[in-house]
Amino acid sequence: MNPTDDAQFVLPPGLWEDFLSGGRLACARLISLIENEPFARTEIRDRLLPRPGGAVRIGVTGPPGVGKSTLTAALARRALDENHAVGIIAVDPTSPFTGGAFLGDRVRMHSLIGDPRVFIRSMAARDGRGGLSSAAPDAADILDAFGMDRIFIETLGVGQAELDVMTCADVLALVLQPGTGDAIQTLKAGIIETADLIIVNKTDMPGADDLLESLRFLFDSAGAAGKRNAPLLCSASAVEGRGLDEVWTALEGLIVRDRETGRLREKRRARLEGEIRTAISGSLWERYVALAGGTADIALLAERLSREGGSPYPFIRKECGRIKLVRDGRPELPPKKKE
């Protein structure tokens, strides 16, 4: 992706106009273009104007099978009841062997189909290694521009450190279930520290009280250390329909709080900063590949090092030393003289 070469992609005629007039298929096709065409992103991003207010993005993450999709559907139902338009982006993993994907989150969301205020999109993670598809943040921007004001972004089933959703979401809910490890597991760093709301689901199963207790201990002790805000704790049984109103109330409370304290705006700022950094590093990489005439040298070096051992850094230093940033025809930073 090279943001300076946006002329390489042209939107199909009429697509943008269809999108602006509320065309559901046009919205879906824009998301596909972001997923499939490397040069579509800048073209679409340039056109997406910020909406006053804008959508709140709710990340839903957690291990496989804890009930993320079922809870998302239940929370989306409550959002609809309060007259929000709802977007859902549900990510499932891509096979590292075939590139195929089985996207099964819609199975749990059947009750939402038929309401015109809902737009659900399943996405395969493809190259995304952080629990999301790299196109998920842009898909959220598109759904935002489409008029959705609560956007749920559901990650694939995560382990301990898939953190992409942390920057992509304004508010992050972590879903856990009983019986997945003892109190030591809750003490570990990673995702568990990032959540604004932790939902212990499947309270109909044994062990829910133990899990809640160890989470309370974790955040009481972290609070004693004077660090970040402790997350809110909720418990629910999505299949039995218990505790869901409380989860929804807690979530909306967080949104109100974060709006008032400016934290939502700060999250958006951080997200934009991340987008800019990623785009620049991606663009520099593309230019480097063009300059170096491809990546064959890298492949050869890796092949040699894997056989003979050794450090890749002499090569990396040499290659990076060849790059000079130039602004207005003059070197941006004069090369340092050797002392």
Place this chain on the structure above:
Amino acid sequence: MSDKRLKVIIAKPGLDGHDRGVKVVARALVEAGMEVVYLGLRQTPESIVRAAVEEDADVIGLSVLSGAHLANFRRVKELMNDAGIGGRLLTGGGIIPAGDQDELCALGIGRLFGPGDELQSIVDYIKAWDAGRRP
């Protein structure tokens, strides 16, 4: 370079609880590198086409073992046309007599598979359809 992958909606319309076969087919399509959106049981033609629009699916595959194939395929095809996705492939399988297959074929519905067909023939059929629509 485009990273387009075939996106396929797989669903069972109506009150037909036999989903073992359709899961096997879905897995075969994933193995062939496709992105399969599995909707599961008890879908309506409306819910299937709505999902196909939101997912921008290339292909809809229906599994019908209940005998209600004529009504289901016809209605899904109608709704696809209304939604502007009439050019996407509607295919599927089940216990579908040859005469009924001809009738559905005349409506622009793709090949329908039955007991004894190889999984690979389904994969090959979808890939050939995809290759045929490219300019």
